[in-house]
Amino acid sequence: MFSDHNAASPPSREREGSADTKVTQERRQALLAAAQSVFAREGYHRTGIRQIAEAAGCAVGTFYLYFPSKGDCFRALIDKLYQAVMEAIEKRRSAQGAPEAKLAASLSAVTDVLMTEQDLARVVLIHARGSELALEEHLWTIQKTFARLVAQDLLECGVPEPSATVGAHAWVGALAEVVNLWARDPQLHDLRAMVHTVQALFWRGWGLPSTWPNPA
Numbered sequence: 517m518f519s520d521h522n523a524a525s526p527p528s529r530e531r532e533g534s535a536d537t538k539v540t541q542e543r544r545q546a547l548l549a550a551a552q553s554v555f556a557r558e559g560y561h562r563t564g565i566r567q568i569a570e571a572a573g574c575a576v577g578t579f580y581l582y583f584p585s586k587g588d589c590f591r592a593l594i595d596k597l598y599q600a601v602m603e604a605i606e607k608r609r610s611a612q613g614a615p616e617a618k619l620a621a622s623l624s625a626v627t628d629v630l631m632t633e634q635d636l637a638r639v640v641l642i643h644a645r646g647s648e649l650a651l652e653e654h655l656w657t658i659q660k661t662f663a664r665l666v667a668q669d670l671l672e673c674g675v676p677e678p679s680a681t682v683g684a685h686a687w688v689g690a691l692a693e694v695v696n697l698w699a700r701d702p703q704l705h706d707l708r709a710m711v712h713t714v715q716a717l718f719w720r721g722w723g724l725p726s727t728w729p730n731p732a
Contacts, residue, residue: 560647615672663688
């Protein structure tokens with residue numbers, strides 16, 4: 517049988533580890549929030565690591581504990597938005613049965629996340645372009661991932677190849693352009709209306725039903 521001292525030690529170390537992890541996560545989130553603000557104000561190329569550190573209220577050395585470079589910090593912002601989008605898509609799609617409904621659910625999820633995370637979306641979508649080749653390639657990889665998901669839905673809807681793959685990339689590309697237009701001036705453009713227009717155009721081309729209940 518363990519003594520009281522031995523039995524109590526592991527929970528104590530676990531609590532310390534949990535506290536350290538929480539502090540680490542909070543510092544990382546603070547740096548990302550600061551970076552998002554500075555990138556939004558200065559753009560990618562005019563932003564320096566010192567500016568981010570000062571905005572986060574920490575030393576430059578602390579920044580490097582969490583991100584090897586400015587590019588890695590920006591990539592973390594891209595991944596933050598991507599994770600939010602994919603989690604929303606997965607949740608919406610799980611409640612749908614027909615492939616047409618899953619496709620509509622995915623589009624609805626993306627739109628809702630972009631509107632909810634408007635500031636983050638504007639930083640990622642506007643300032644990633646022309647930043648660094650590695651960051652643009654990362655965004656392209658994410659776009660391809662979404663296009664593959666769309667293509668699979670189209671195949672299940674009965675759209676044959678190569679129309680499914682080509683159409684999926686064309687649709688995702690059109691959505692990306694519309695979202696970029698909105699991101700540059702959210703007050704001037706209605707994202708939901710623009711997305712609905714793009715959806716209707718492609719849906720007709722694919723021969724899919726143009727109306728069904730909006731996924732919740």
